Amino acid sequence: SGSSGSGSSGSGSSGSGRNGAGNGMRRHPAAPQLHRVVPRTTVFRCHKSRVKEVEVSPQEPHLFWSAGEDGMIRQYDTRLPNQKTYGSANVLVSLAMAGPGGGLAECKGVDVNAAAPHLMAVACGDPYVRVFDRRRVSTDRPGKPTTPALLQLSAPHLPLLLKAGLSRRAHATHASFSSRGDRLVASYHGDHAYVFDVTGTSLRLW
DSSP states (O other): OHHHHHHHHHHHHHHHHHHSTTTTOOOOOOOOOOOOOOOOOOOOBOOSSOEEEEEEOTTOTTEEEEEETTSEEEEEETTSSOOSBTTOSOEEEEOTTOSGGGOOOOEEEEEEOSSSTTEEEEEESSSOEEEEEGGGOOOBOTTOOOOOOSEEEOOTHHHHHHHTTSOSOOEEEEEEEOTTSSEEEEEEETSOEEEEETTSSSSOOO
């Protein structure tokens, strides 16, 4: 009986040695091989001032846009060459003379309407958020005339304060369409956030 018990114990010891559980050792999976990956990058030097936002649209995977404080919205098409320098003909929106007193209106943000991708909202460095119909504008080189907006939206008191010289701080910092595309929310530096109903306009947006 004792001999049988000893043999059983030895067998258990042998089994423990095989799986490493009896001696406090654990097996770990082999560490994955690490490979150095060099990312493929492209540098676009199209703006002369700070770029405040970059926007994409799921419906148009080859296009993206940048909003710069030089008053320009640039449109990039990944299928086309020659879009990397300031002189490239990819200026979609120019606000060179759209600001107060005919001066520059900086672009602080840009958003494309997911429900109606031809509509683009630009938060500007003045009291306005401007909405453009991309079907009515074309790309050009810097120096193109000021692009007319389909809509100019603002809280009523902000342009009055600016005109009276009482406030030069309040300007749009960001604009974003709702998922249904019928509302546009804008935040302002030095003021509040506002929601605009873009379906209540007399202009036909769709």
